[in-house]
Amino acid sequence: MTGSIEVRGLSRTFHTTVRRPGFAGALRSLVNPERVAKHAVSDISFDVAPGELLALLGPNGAGKSTTIKMLTGILTPTSGEARVADVVPYEERERNARNIGAVFGQRTQLWWDLPVKESFAILRDIYDVPKAEHSARLREFDDILELSAFWDTRVRHLSLGQRVRCDLAAALLHDPPVVFLDEPTIGMDVVVKEQVREFLRHQVEQRGRTVLLTTHDMTEVERLAERVVLINHGRLVLDGTLDEIRRKFGSTWQVRATLADGHTDVVPPPGIALLRQDGPQVVFGPDGSEAPTVHQALKAVIERYEVTDIAIDEADLEDVMRVAYAHAGPPAEGA
Numbered sequence: 115m116t117g118s119i120e121v122r123g124l125s126r127t128f129h130t131t132v133r134r135p136g137f138a139g140a141l142r143s144l145v146n147p148e149r150v151a152k153h154a155v156s157d158i159s160f161d162v163a164p165g166e167l168l169a170l171l172g173p174n175g176a177g178k179s180t181t182i183k184m185l186t187g188i189l190t191p192t193s194g195e196a197r198v199a200d201v202v203p204y205e206e207r208e209r210n211a212r213n214i215g216a217v218f219g220q221r222t223q224l225w226w227d228l229p230v231k232e233s234f235a236i237l238r239d240i241y242d243v244p245k246a247e248h249s250a251r252l253r254e255f256d257d258i259l260e261l262s263a264f265w266d267t268r269v270r271h272l273s274l275g276q277r278v279r280c281d282l283a284a285a286l287l288h289d290p291p292v293v294f295l296d297e298p299t300i301g302m303d304v305v306v307k308e309q310v311r312e313f314l315r316h317q318v319e320q321r322g323r324t325v326l327l328t329t330h331d332m333t334e335v336e337r338l339a340e341r342v343v344l345i346n347h348g349r350l351v352l353d354g355t356l357d358e359i360r361r362k363f364g365s366t367w368q369v370r371a372t373l374a375d376g377h378t379d380v381v382p383p384p385g386i387a388l389l390r391q392d393g394p395q396v397v398f399g400p401d402g403s404e405a406p407t408v409h410q411a412l413k414a415v416i417e418r419y420e421v422t423d424i425a426i427d428e429a430d431l432e433d434v435m436r437v438a439y440a441h442a443g444p445p446a447e448g449a
C-alpha cells in the first residue's frame with residue numbers, strides 16, 4: 115500500500131428541487147416539482163504523491179468539500195474514479211477509513227459529552243491500536259499540540275482551538291498514511307494556527323504522511339504547501355507549484371510606496387494596477403500580460419508621484435489568487 119491519492123475525471127452533480135415562492139408556488143412545486151442539476155465538481159483529475167502536502171484551493175462554493183467528501187467515501191461520484199492508498203474510497207468505506215484520517219474544521223468527530231481521553235480510548239478500540247502504541251502516539255502529539263492540559267475536559271467544554279487540536283490527534287491515532295483536512299484552522303488565533311502548522315509539517319516531513327488540505331488562508335498555503343490545485347466552479351483551473359502560479363498569473367512583483375501629501379486620486383501609470391490604498395500607503399502591481407518590468411514600474415511610479423518611501427515586494431499570494439480566479443472565467447451552465 116502506498117499513501118498516494120489518484121483522481122481521474124471525478125464529477126459530482128447534485129439534483130435539487132426548486133422551491134417556488136408563495137402558497138400557490140409551494141402547491142405547484144408539490145404537484146409538478148422542478149428539478150435542477152448542480153455540477154459541484156466537473157471532470158477533475160490530479161495526483162498527490164506519498165509524503166506530499168497538497169493544498170486544494172478555490173473560492174467559496176468551488177467544490178473543495180465535495181471533492182474531499184468523495185475521497186473520504188462520504189459521497190459517491192456521479193462519474194470518474196478516485197483511489198486513496200490503493201482503495202476506491204466510496205466502494206470500500208471501511209478499508210478506506212483505516213487508511214485515512216480526516217478533520218473537518220467546522221465539525222468534530224469526538225464524542226461531545228465525553229472527556230477527551232475517553233474519546234481517544236474509544237478510537238483506540240475501534241481501530242484496534244495496541245495500548246503501548248496508542249500511548250506513545252499520544253505523547254508524540256502532546257509534545258506539539260499540548261493536549262494534556264485538557265485531557266479530562268468534556269469535548270463540549272473545549273474552545274475551538276482546543277477542540278480542533280484534539281480532532282487532529284484523534285484523526286491520526288490509528289496511524290493512517292493519508293490525511294484530509296478541510297479548513298482545519300478556521301477561526302483559530304495565530305498562536306494555535308502556528309502550533310497546528312508545526313504539527314502538520316512534522317507529520318509530513320517526519321512521518322511521511324500524505325496530506326490534502328483545503329484552506330482560505332494564504333499564509334497557511336505559503337507555510338505548508340509546495341504544490342496547489344486550484345478549482346473554480348467545480349473545474350480544475352490549475353495544478354502547479356506556488357512559483358509556477360506566481361509566474362503564470364503575472365503578479366511577480368509589487369511596488370509599495372508612501373505618497374507625499376496631496377495625492378488623493380491615484381491613477382496608476384499604464385500597465386500598472388493600484389492593488390491597495392490606505393491613505394498615502396499604496397501598493398501597485400502588474401496589470402495584465404503586457405505589464406512593465408519591476409524596474410520600469412519603479413521608474414514610472416517615481417516619475418508620476420512624489421514619494422517619501424518606496425519598496426519592492428514579492429506579490430502577495432492573495433492577490434495572485436484573485437487574478438487566478440478571475441482568469442478562470444464564468445461558470446459553465448449548472449455549475
Ligand SMILES: Nc1ncnc2c1ncn2[C@@H]1O[C@H](COP(=O)(O)OP(=O)(O)OP(=O)(O)O)[C@@H](O)[C@H]1O
Pocket residue numbers: 128129130152153154172173174175176177178179180181
Ligand atoms: N448536498 C448538496 N446538495 C446540493 N448542492 C450542494 C450540496 N453540497 C454542495 N452543494 C453545492 O455544490 C457547490 C460546491 O460546494 P462545496 O461545499 O463543495 O464548495 P467549497 O469549495 O467547499 O466551498 P467553501 O469554501 O464555501 O466551503 C456549491 O454550489 C454548493 O451549494
